[in-house]
Amino acid sequence: xxxxxxxxHVEALALDPRVDSPAREGLTGTTRAGIYEGALEAEDTxxxxxxxxxxxxPRWRQDFPIDWPADQYVARRDFGRFLVLTSGAFVAxxxxxxxxxxxxxxRPPPPRVRIAALDEIPAGSASxxxxxxxADRCLLIRPDERTLVAxxxxxxxxxxxxxxxxxEGVLHCPCHEGYFDLYTGxxxxxPPPRPLPRILLDVVGGEVFATGVEERSV
Amino acid sequence: MPIRRPQARAQRLxxxxxxxxxVLILVIGQLWLLTATMNAFLGGDxxxxxxxxxxxLVCFALNLGLLRHLR
Numbered sequence: 001x002x003x004x005x006x007x008x009h010v011e012a013l014a015l016d017p018r019v020d021s022p023a024r025e026g027l028t029g030t031t032r033a034g035i036y037e038g039a040l041e042a043e044d045t046x047x048x049x050x051x052x053x054x055x056x057x058p059r060w061r062q063d064f065p066i067d068w069p070a071d072q073y074v075a076r077r078d079f080g081r082f083l084v085l086t087s088g089a090f091v092a093x094x095x096x097x098x099x100x101x102x103x104x105x106x107r108p109p110p111p112r113v114r115i116a117a118l119d120e121i122p123a124g125s126a127s128x129x130x131x132x133x134x135a136d137r138c139l140l141i142r143p144d145e146r147t148l149v150a151x152x153x154x155x156x157x158x159x160x161x162x163x164x165x166x167x168e169g170v171l172h173c174p175c176h177e178g179y180f181d182l183y184t185g186x187x188x189x190x191p192p193p194r195p196l197p198r199i200l201l202d203v204v205g206g207e208v209f210a211t212g213v214e215e216r217s218v
Numbered sequence: 219m220p221i222r223r224p225q226a227r228a229q230r231l232x233x234x235x236x237x238x239x240x241v242l243i244l245v246i247g248q249l250w251l252l253t254a255t256m257n258a259f260l261g262g263d264x265x266x267x268x269x270x271x272x273x274x275l276v277c278f279a280l281n282l283g284l285l286r287h288l289r
Contacts, residue, residue, distance in 0.1 A: 076234060080288045083241045087281045090248040094271040097252075097259050101267035156260070194261045217261025 110212050116140060118206045121148070126164045128153065131199055131210045138199050139164055139171070140208065143182060150199035150210065151185045157192040171196065185216075194218075237284050244277045251277075 046068050048057055054065070110132040121127055126141040129150075137153040143166050151171065153161050160175035164182065171180040178190030185196035200212040255270040 076238065077288050080238055080241060080285060083238070083245050084278075084281045084285045087241075087245050087248055087278045090245070090252050091271075091274045091278045093252050094255060094267075094274040097255055098267045098271040101259065101264045104264065193257060197262075215260070215262025217258050217263045 110210075112202070112209050112211050114207055115150075115210050116208045118148075118203060118208055121208075124166055126166065129210070132213060137161065138210075140199075140201075141166065141182065143169070147183065148201060148203065148208065149183060149185070150201055151180070151196040152199065152213070154196075155192055156187065156194040156196060157190070162196065234288065237287055241281050241284050244281055248274050248277050 046065070048054075048061060048068060050057075054062060113131055115129045115131065116127060121140060121142045123142055123145045126139055129138055129140055130136055131138050131150075138150055139153050139162070140148070140150045141164055142148050151162075155162050155173040155175065155178055157173065157176055157178050160173050162171040162173045162178075162180060165172050166182065169182045170188070171182055171185070173179070173190065173192065176191050178192040179188050180186060180192065180196050181188050185198050187193070187195055195216045195218070198214040198216070199210050200214060202209045202211050251270050251274055255266055258264075258266050
């Protein structure tokens with residue numbers, strides 16, 4: 001016999017051989033094997049998600065009855081696999097953003113385009129133009145004689161068209177009550193998460209040119 | 219001489235729940251990373267796209283490694 005003082009507890013610490021035996025797989029070793037099985041017939045224990053009795057269920061559900069407890073059972077391992085699958089989906093999303101980044105990096109710079117004559121925009125007015133593509137609607141705003149600004153008209157929340165309120169000094173998105181500062185395009189109220197993209201302007205000889213788009217995250 | 223015994227079921231459950239919690243934390247971190255990257259990308263700040271992809275890949279690799287222990 002060993003002199004190890006722990007050895008006298010070996011027998012007491014040893015696993016109960018009944019635990020993890022095939023007949024008791026999944027149990028603690030102290031309960032009968034069928035403890036988690038329903039005591040009633042399946043028709044009695046299975047309740048549809050809406051809680052109504054089987055005779056009140058739609059015909060398709062009566063024709064194809066489902067053991068709902070078994071159908072809705074999620075094992076821990078299944079939950080773990082689902083989490084890892086979700087993790088892979090997030091990686092795919094990041095890869096999509098990275099791919100768009102590479103595409104955008106190789107895009108040529110936006111063109112210089114004449115958008116209006118300065119005389120066509122009186123102080124306190126605004127006009128709509130498209131830049132850089134024909135589907136990218138923008139606002140050219142002249143709140144006073146000495147100020148001329150231009151922003152994308154697409155709200156940074158869900159791309160609704162924003163409306164200038166020059167007297168109030170704001171751009172208003174009527175879809176979800178978002179507000180942007182008229183002079184800077186910064187988001188000042190409501191759900192928009194970012195400022196409006198600013199269109200860079202160049203005024204030469206009374207003509208207004210768009211020369212680029214400045215996107216901002218803050 | 220050390221005594222080699224299989225882990226008791228309660229011990230295995232603790233490890234299992236620990237792994238699940240760790241995987242869950244990593245997935246939540248990836249979700250935050252994705253939303254932050256998307257916001258930065260749409261705002262014109264594209265410097266974060268590739269580092270964020272790398273970080274998300276590391277999280278996914280960790281999750282895959284932890285998933286092996288769940289089997």
